[in-house]
Amino acid sequence: xxxxxxxxxVRALLVEGKIRGFLGxxxxxxxxxxxxxxDPQELESLSLxxxxxxxxxxxxxxxxxxxxxxxxxxxxxxxxxRGCDERGLRELFKWKQLDEEKVIPIGIGCPDELxxxxxxxxxxxxxxxxxxxxxxxxxxxxxxxxxMGLDARFKFWLAxxxxxxxxxxxxxxxxxxxxxxxxxEEEFLVGKGEVPPDNPTFHLVRAMHMVGRCIDCGLCEEAxxxxxxLRTLYKKIADIVSEEFGYKTGYSVDEKSxxxxxxxx
Amino acid sequence: xAKKRLAxxxxxxxxxxxxxxxxxxxxxxxxxxxxxxxEISEFAEEIKKLGTNPLKEKDAx
Amino acid sequence: MEFKTVxxxxxxxxxxxxxxxxVLDGKIVGTLPSKTSPVxxxxxxVKGWTVHExxxxxxxxxxxxxxxxxxxxxxxxxxALDFSAQRLKEIKEKYGPDSIAVLTSAKCTxxxxxLLQKFTRAAIGTNNTxxxxxx
Numbered sequence: 001x002x003x004x005x006x007x008x009x010v011r012a013l014l015v016e017g018k019i020r021g022f023l024g025x026x027x028x029x030x031x032x033x034x035x036x037x038x039d040p041q042e043l044e045s046l047s048l049x050x051x052x053x054x055x056x057x058x059x060x061x062x063x064x065x066x067x068x069x070x071x072x073x074x075x076x077x078x079x080x081x082r083g084c085d086e087r088g089l090r091e092l093f094k095w096k097q098l099d100e101e102k103v104i105p106i107g108i109g110c111p112d113e114l115x116x117x118x119x120x121x122x123x124x125x126x127x128x129x130x131x132x133x134x135x136x137x138x139x140x141x142x143x144x145x146x147x148m149g150l151d152a153r154f155k156f157w158l159a160x161x162x163x164x165x166x167x168x169x170x171x172x173x174x175x176x177x178x179x180x181x182x183x184x185e186e187e188f189l190v191g192k193g194e195v196p197p198d199n200p201t202f203h204l205v206r207a208m209h210m211v212g213r214c215i216d217c218g219l220c221e222e223a224x225x226x227x228x229x230l231r232t233l234y235k236k237i238a239d240i241v242s243e244e245f246g247y248k249t250g251y252s253v254d255e256k257s258x259x260x261x262x263x264x265x
Numbered sequence: 266x267a268k269k270r271l272a273x274x275x276x277x278x279x280x281x282x283x284x285x286x287x288x289x290x291x292x293x294x295x296x297x298x299x300x301x302x303x304e305i306s307e308f309a310e311e312i313k314k315l316g317t318n319p320l321k322e323k324d325a326x
Numbered sequence: 327m328e329f330k331t332v333x334x335x336x337x338x339x340x341x342x343x344x345x346x347x348x349v350l351d352g353k354i355v356g357t358l359p360s361k362t363s364p365v366x367x368x369x370x371x372v373k374g375w376t377v378h379e380x381x382x383x384x385x386x387x388x389x390x391x392x393x394x395x396x397x398x399x400x401x402x403x404x405x406a407l408d409f410s411a412q413r414l415k416e417i418k419e420k421y422g423p424d425s426i427a428v429l430t431s432a433k434c435t436x437x438x439x440x441l442l443q444k445f446t447r448a449a450i451g452t453n454n455t456x457x458x459x460x461x
Contacts, residue, residue: 031362033346036329154282154319167372211273225369240276
């Protein structure tokens with residue numbers, strides 16, 4: 001059982017008093033939900049759910065961690081991390097949203113089925129406690145759009161964005177979105193009371209904000225009630241950033257995102 | 266910084282089906298009035314050749 | 327310290343989307359969609375996403391208010407209930423039961439909604455009752 005090694009590792013950390021709590025997932029009545037395990041006995045309910053399915057048991061744990069860290073900055077927490085979460089943590093440390101000294105990642109590798117659905121570049125974290133060391137999958141989704149002509153692309157995206165109900169789910173669930181004031185809520189940039197929101201401005205603005213930020217976790221697309229292929233758009237952003245600046249979000253511990261560096265010549 | 270953003274935006278626009286040539290960046294000082302007019306006029310001509318902005322048509326539809 | 331997520335159902339429309347309320351030290355601080363809920367499968371609308379905001383909102387009423395003259399003044403439950411009962415009786419006598427209407431809410435439980443329509447139909451004697459979902 002995948003859980004065993006995780007439980008053992010976390011139990012030891014709790015018993016030794018090295019962490020205040022472990023931010024992981026709990027199972028109850030078939031539902032999987034984020035939970036902070038502070039007592040080793042609670043670990044019995046640790047559950048990853050049907051973890052081979054893309055949607056099932058993935059939640060923005062880093063986002064919750066930031067909330068906990070803000071409230072309890074002196075405490076150390078352990079957190080369940082997949083490949084994408086680790087990429088997220090690296091960036092959040094650089095962006096000073098979390099303190100490296102206060103976060104202990106508990107790494108799990110994602111199974112093949114999940115990695116393929118995610119078309120994940122690296123479906124396992126470096127600090128791997130349990131789970132497989134999956135293989136990289138190339139992106140079919142982006143390739144398909146790349147093959148289309150300009151007009152076809154335009155029609156495609158306009159139709160996709162047209163279904164947007166402005167629920168802000170993509171932004172709300174994003175573990176990398178931590179801005180106190182969000183551009184998408186500025187009335188003079190994105191008109192209020194319009195559904196779909198300014199097409200394609202709304203989504204292109206969000207895409208631009210994903211530059212050097214998106215870790216390709218896919219939670220946005222899973223949270224979209226209109227099934228807009230957001231991931232395809234953001235994966236393309238990652239490709240562009242890689243081509244233009246040679247930067248890949250979440251792979252370096254100290255290299256800053258290109259839009260985070262202001263060069264004075 | 267703006268140059269970096271624009272480089273990304275140009276490619277994003279292209280991916281979204283909007284001709285990236287519709288977006289151009291030039292640095293002009295407020296003291297270079299003649300150059301400014303020249304740049305704008307030339308760009309305006311190029312844009313006209315590219316045809317109506319597809320976003321405009323979509324609004325009209 | 328304690329952090330947990332509590333499975334709940336959205337109080338707004340009739341869909342009944344499953345959501346997880348993020349509770350930190352006894353206070354609701356955020357909302358996440360429940361990925362394992364068959365109704366919404368991990369998605370929420372903008373109302374669902376902001377459900378936690380009204381719980382701790384400073385705009386929430388914490389005491390009954392009775393209008394005296396032009397001003398709404400804080401009162402006790404007894405005073406508010408007595409006043410409401412008395413005025414409803416007066417209006418029913420003077421203008422008839424159909425002059426009164428009762429609007430219920432999706433934020434009420436099924437049981438509360440049942441009581442309200444029963445009250446409207448049996449106690450007041452009118453069928454002028456509807457629900458915010460139809461607005």
